[in-house]
Amino acid sequence: MKQYLLGGLVGVLVLAVNMVSAPAYAFHCPALVKECRTTADIAAKKAGTDQDKIAKARKDCDEAEALHKAGKHKESVEKAGEGITMAGKAVK
Numbered sequence: 368m369k370q371y372l373l374g375g376l377v378g379v380l381v382l383a384v385n386m387v388s389a390p391a392y393a394f395h396c397p398a399l400v401k402e403c404r405t406t407a408d409i410a411a412k413k414a415g416t417d418q419d420k421i422a423k424a425r426k427d428c429d430e431a432e433a434l435h436k437a438g439k440h441k442e443s444v445e446k447a448g449e450g451i452t453m454a455g456k457a458v459k
Contacts, residue, residue, distance in 0.1 A: 396435035399447035403428035407454040420457035424450045 407424040410416055427450030434443035 396431065396440055396443040396447070399444055399451075400428055400432045400435065403431060403447045403450040403454070406451050407457075410454045410458050413458050415459040417457045417459065420453050424453035424457065426450075427453060 411421045431447035
């Protein structure tokens, strides 16, 4: 009986943490999208930059903004991070 109660308690705690942490992502999205676009713009101006990777980075930035607007904040943060990483890889 204790195992069922403990399992239920853990489930409730996990649900509560997810409900509290989800809105926190919402505040990070716009800043990360802005950083993504700024990084892509700076990288695009450097000589020898792979413009295909810059285009992919900008696409990731746009997708991150769309995900934010759709309320998918965790995915938005991840996509913005991918865009920033791609922009960094574009610089040779």
